[in-house]
Amino acid sequence: MSDLDKDPYVAAFPETLPFWAAAANGVFMLPRCKGCAKVHWHPRAFCPFCHDTDLEWITASGRGKVYSYSIVRHPKSPYVLAYVEIEEGLLLMSNIVDCDFEAVHVDMPVQVQMRATPEGRHAPVFGPVR
Numbered sequence: 681m682s683d684l685d686k687d688p689y690v691a692a693f694p695e696t697l698p699f700w701a702a703a704a705n706g707v708f709m710l711p712r713c714k715g716c717a718k719v720h721w722h723p724r725a726f727c728p729f730c731h732d733t734d735l736e737w738i739t740a741s742g743r744g745k746v747y748s749y750s751i752v753r754h755p756k757s758p759y760v761l762a763y764v765e766i767e768e769g770l771l772l773m774s775n776i777v778d779c780d781f782e783a784v785h786v787d788m789p790v791q792v793q794m795r796a797t798p799e800g801r802h803a804p805v806f807g808p809v810r
């Protein structure tokens with residue numbers, strides 16, 4: 681469990697704290713602008729569409745589909761880098777996990793998982809819908 685209060689990234693971008701705190705509990709939150717009602721990614725201090733700073737947090741569905749991907753064939757730890765189109769209409773760069781990488785395909789339905797990062801935070805990755 682990370683100590684978000686001492687995390688240098690969170691200290692530099694305190695507006696992201698609600699995201700990381702929810703992620704640590706396995707919950708995928710997205711910021712939504714109260715001005716234009718659009719959801720955006722990544723979390724930031726203002727809406728990238730209308731620049732309003734009045735934002736709120738919503739719980740994402742966690743569902744999406746693979747938009748594009750690449751299998752990175754690292755000899756020790758291969759992984760799948762992908763853009764996932766989530767139900768909220770956003771593209772996220774993430775990883776596809778918990779499956780045979782050769783089975784990954786465009787439009788593959790996926791479900792979010794919040795995974796620990798080497799920095800001690802939790803971030804969204806996606807696995808196949810079971």
Ligand SMILES: [Zn+2]
Nearest residue numbers: 713716727730
């Ligand atoms: Zn907006």
